[in-house]
Amino acid sequence: MSNFLTDPAQIERDSMAFIHQNLHRVWNAQELKVVERLIHTSGDLGLEPEIAIHEHAVEAGLHALKHGASVITDVEMVRAGIAKKALAELGGSAECFLGDPRIPEKAAEWGFTRTMTALRLNKERLQGSIVAVGNAPTALVEVLKLAEDPKYRPALIVGIPVGFVGAKESKDSLWQKQEYPSITVLGTRGGSPMAASVVNALIYLAVGRTL
Numbered sequence: 001m002s003n004f005l006t007d008p009a010q011i012e013r014d015s016m017a018f019i020h021q022n023l024h025r026v027w028n029a030q031e032l033k034v035v036e037r038l039i040h041t042s043g044d045l046g047l048e049p050e051i052a053i054h055e056h057a058v059e060a061g062l063h064a065l066k067h068g069a070s071v072i073t074d075v076e077m078v079r080a081g082i083a084k085k086a087l088a089e090l091g092g093s094a095e096c097f098l099g100d101p102r103i104p105e106k107a108a109e110w111g112f113t114r115t116m117t118a119l120r121l122n123k124e125r126l127q128g129s130i131v132a133v134g135n136a137p138t139a140l141v142e143v144l145k146l147a148e149d150p151k152y153r154p155a156l157i158v159g160i161p162v163g164f165v166g167a168k169e170s171k172d173s174l175w176q177k178q179e180y181p182s183i184t185v186l187g188t189r190g191g192s193p194m195a196a197s198v199v200n201a202l203i204y205l206a207v208g209r210t211l
Contacts, residue, residue: 015040023048030058034183034201041197042189050186052175057156058202060181061130064155065090065206070129071199072096072122072154074115074139074161078132081196086203097122115139123152130202132158134195137166144173147180157182158198162190 019039020032027035031053039047068091073079075096082094097118107117115136119126123146131154133140140159146152159174159182161167171184183198 012040019045025049027053030062030205033205034058034198037197037201038185038194041193044189047185047189050189052182052184052186054178054181054183057181057183058205061156061183061202062206064128064130065092065202067128068092069155070095070125072119072125072129072131073195074119074131074133075135075192077192078134078195081193081200082132083200083203086200086207086209089207090203095125097125112142113138116142119143119146126152126154129154130156130158130199132160132195132199134160134190134192135162137161137163137170140170140174141166144170144177144180147177153180155181156202158195159184160190160195160198162188162194164188 016036019036022045025048034053035051038051039045070092071082071087071094073096076098079094079096084094087094098114100118100121102121103114103117106121107114110117113136116138119139119142126146131143140161143157157174157180159171161170167190168188171186174182174184185194
């Protein structure tokens with residue numbers, strides 16, 4: 001064990017350097033920060049071909065964050081992974097609406113999942129926000145539906161739900177909506193840590209953190 005690094009900052013620097021040396025696609029400097037975080041979080045260099053970043057995604061995300069936008073998540077696990085202290089420096093907060101007491105009744109009435117219902121009940125909060133979906137494909141589908149109305153359209157959609165039922169399809173639908181700035185990982189891979197890592201990459205860019 002004596003050969004293991006124990007300095008967290010050095011471990012992160014070495015990890016990012018290793019990732020950078022093993023990338024195959026051409027990314028601009030800001031996109032690279034997002035890609036590095038995604039691969040670092042997943043531990044999977046093979047993720048790179050599936051990463052899809054809309055040409056205006058980083059710009060839209062940074063603009064929103066620098067103007068105090070909220071980060072709205074589909075589940076608490078994504079919210080827990082957000083760098084909330086750095087986000088607060090920008091005037092924003094991370095929110096998840098699953099605690100809304102109206103959800104059980106409305107979910108049954110509408111025939112929706114809880115994550116869909118939470119977003120529908122709080123749709124007014126979506127406009128200009130960054131929405132990060134890391135768990136529920138149905139939540140991503142609902143965001144896309146709500147975003148059809150400009151009053152409920154996020155500034156950026158980070159859609160990375162994981163799984164074998166609906167996840168790939170929901171992300172394909174997101175990527176087809178090129179009118180919406182978005183970041184996703186196509187296919188079945190994804191998850192809450194990945195969604196949070198994308199948001200954190202943008203937060204760190206916005207506050208000027210180098211790693």
